[in-house]
Amino acid sequence: MSSKVTMTDVAKEAGVSKSTVSRILNGNYGQNTEKTVHKVLKVIDDMDYRPNALAKGLKGMKTNVIGIILSNLQNPFWIKVLEGVEDTCRSKGYSLMICNSNEEADIEEEHIKQFQMRQVDGIIINPTIKNLNLYDQLKKDRLPFISINRKIYGLEFDTVVVDNVSGGKLAVTHLIKLGNKKIAIFLYPTEGISPRIERLAGYKEALKDYGIDSDPELIVIAKETPGSIREKVKQLLLSQKRPDAILSTNNMMTLEILEGIKDLGLTVPDDISLIGYDETVWSKHLNPPLTTVNQPSYEMGQLAAERLISLIESNDSVDEEMKTISLEPNLIIRESCGFKEGVNIN
Amino acid sequence: MSSKVTMTDVAKEAGVSKSTVSRILNGNYGQNTEKTVHKVLKVIDDMDYRPNALAKGLKGMKTNVIGIILSNLQNPFWIKVLEGVEDTCRSKGYSLMICNSNEEADIEEEHIKQFQMRQVDGIIINPTIKNLNLYDQLKKDRLPFISINRKIYGLEFDTVVVDNVSGGKLAVTHLIKLGNKKIAIFLYPTEGISPRIERLAGYKEALKDYGIDSDPELIVIAKETPGSIREKVKQLLLSQKRPDAILSTNNMMTLEILEGIKDLGLTVPDDISLIGYDETVWSKHLNPPLTTVNQPSYEMGQLAAERLISLIESNDSVDEEMKTISLEPNLIIRESCGFKEGVNIN
């Protein structure tokens, strides 16, 4: 029966008006006879009535749905973020629409428009940074909107990020303290994407702090196409400039770097040290167990959702200030940088 | 401007009626003057009008939203499934609401009810198997519904699964051919969950085929609480019954088994062989590279979505037959079962 039961049916069955049912449903019983409340509640239960959220949303201009657009589901980092978002949303009574832009501007645009048509109450997005005017439009439309993980330079948005300068610096400092001097960093093309830019900045800062000159040839940019990293690793390791340590700035990249090293018959950490960005379930099971820069991903998702919901629910006459929340990463030290004796690790 | 523009506004601006706008929007131009069509289309574009999906859904009884409930986001297997579902949905014009039951009956129930209230057009679910009457109710409500990955014994549902008997058998047969006789299998509590039951069945079948007696002590059931598997591995390997090979039936479980083995200072495959269930990005990077049972997860998602959409769009007077789609797993052979000489594999 349930699926077709409407409020009118309930009202009829209980011998009251729709308004009464509506009030009781929404917890405004202050005003109702206990008897009425009881009766209506019973009918609702008996008929297994479930309010139609579309109708409610249409009328009330609130859907309790939040849209989230990620750029890559394969990376476990995002799954953790997602869990943080999901838990928070569920506990606050919001449902989630999840989409994947795959870093493509068109798809991102399509999803954003879908969200608007579906009247979501707010959007969380790891922006491709390729739809600047669209993000701006969102703001003009006063649709609550949070950029997660990436900063949108030049535009003022609510943002939740991890401090990537700090992350890069943490890793490189660790390598330097272990006695490494020729440290390479691998990156995907920066293209205005803040984590990439900032991790590189952190790398440079750390070198500078220790008076090491940054060598452009040790800054390796590779496309995200499969195999491209592996090739570059081999090239670099066979060149004059062979580094004694590598900082990888992405999960999947790290696995490819490992392959490249293996291809050459070299060993981590004996022949070369390696630090990965993002802790994963498998980090400690690699050969050797990997030292990683860990980002508080779950927390990031949580904070983004909380912030968004607060934006949504704030009386918008109050018009909250833009806010950037920045979290700190930390280093998880394992064996991939070796244990060099006589070196004082802090 | 966009966010508040309604069809009435467009109609007014274009000097036509709402009906006309509606028709044009929905591609029923057959009947309209090219001039009108042009004019309206231009206004729509100029005003950046986006139809309100709620209103449309309310009226039309179709939302083009599909709900999917998974039980565990951490497992990359599900992410692949999700990608298959997402790609298919997007290409067919459906949006996705994704939820996570965490194997908990209450949460599952809550999500299903949410979906119904939100008038989703159909549901894909990896069922906890703990809400049998709810699944049944769905059927009675004639809400298109697909069970993915798990069979719901005793109830007739549309289902997309991978053949798990075959998967278990494949793995064990491989181990036997490599000369292993004492083969253990690790499982989470079966609790009516078909993949677990069937993988065990496949294990037994393979043993039987080769005239090996199945030893109950080599069938290890462990809770899903962290560390529980690791403990059991150690117990088993220190016991009289120490096996020469282990079949793990889950991704995360495999990592824990590896830890247990490492704790004892033993080596794979020299001291013990290991096969993992589900191929992942990291399988080939473990030490040693892991032989796995690979499931066509992306395809599974794809098929489930296609089937669901076909159910949704089928004129339901036709009332399609229930259907169970079963896919075949395959073995990816690496080094974790050793290369024993003189043994004919295959």
Place this chain on the structure above:
DNA sequence: TTGAAAGCGCTAACAC
């Protein structure tokens, strides 16, 4: 070819 009007299921004044 186009418009008028009714109604999808709900909420929220306003009246009684």
Place this chain on the structure above:
DNA sequence: GTGTTAGCGCTTTCAA
């Protein structure tokens, strides 16, 4: 305390 009524933005007969 409870009912009446007027929409929310759209689709869809039915008429013109």
